[in-house]
Amino acid sequence: MIRIFVYDRQFNRPEWREIPNGPFPLTEEQLTVARQAFAAELAVCPDLTGVKMSPQTAARDLLKQAAPQLSDFDAAMIGFAVSNDRVRVEEV
Numbered sequence: 001m002i003r004i005f006v007y008d009r010q011f012n013r014p015e016w017r018e019i020p021n022g023p024f025p026l027t028e029e030q031l032t033v034a035r036q037a038f039a040a041e042l043a044v045c046p047d048l049t050g051v052k053m054s055p056q057t058a059a060r061d062l063l064k065q066a067a068p069q070l071s072d073f074d075a076a077m078i079g080f081a082v083s084n085d086r087v088r089v090e091e092v
Contacts, residue, residue: 002028004078007086016088019081023092024074026067031089034059034066034082059083 001023005016038059041051051058059082060075070078081087 001025001092003090004081005088006084019077021077024078028089030067034063037062038082055083
């Protein structure tokens with residue numbers, strides 16, 4: 001079980017924000033595998049296709065491959081952490 005935080009740069013005071021509804025039933029290693037797969041797809045994807053056209057759908061699909069025990073709801077909540085370049089994880 002892990003808690004996931006993403007770095008929020010949208011406001012005047014950027015800060016780490018926890019993804020709601022956690023902790024999530026996956027390991028840091030599973031999240032890392034999904035994030036690496038997302039980065040690899042992003043690097044070879046032509047403009048406005050695949051992962052660049054629908055990053056959250058791709059992130060959820062990759063996450064479900066790396067952590068098949070996740071529910072669809074959990075995969076949707078964690079999808080942003082897969083596609084975000086700044087993520088912090090805490091084991092629970």
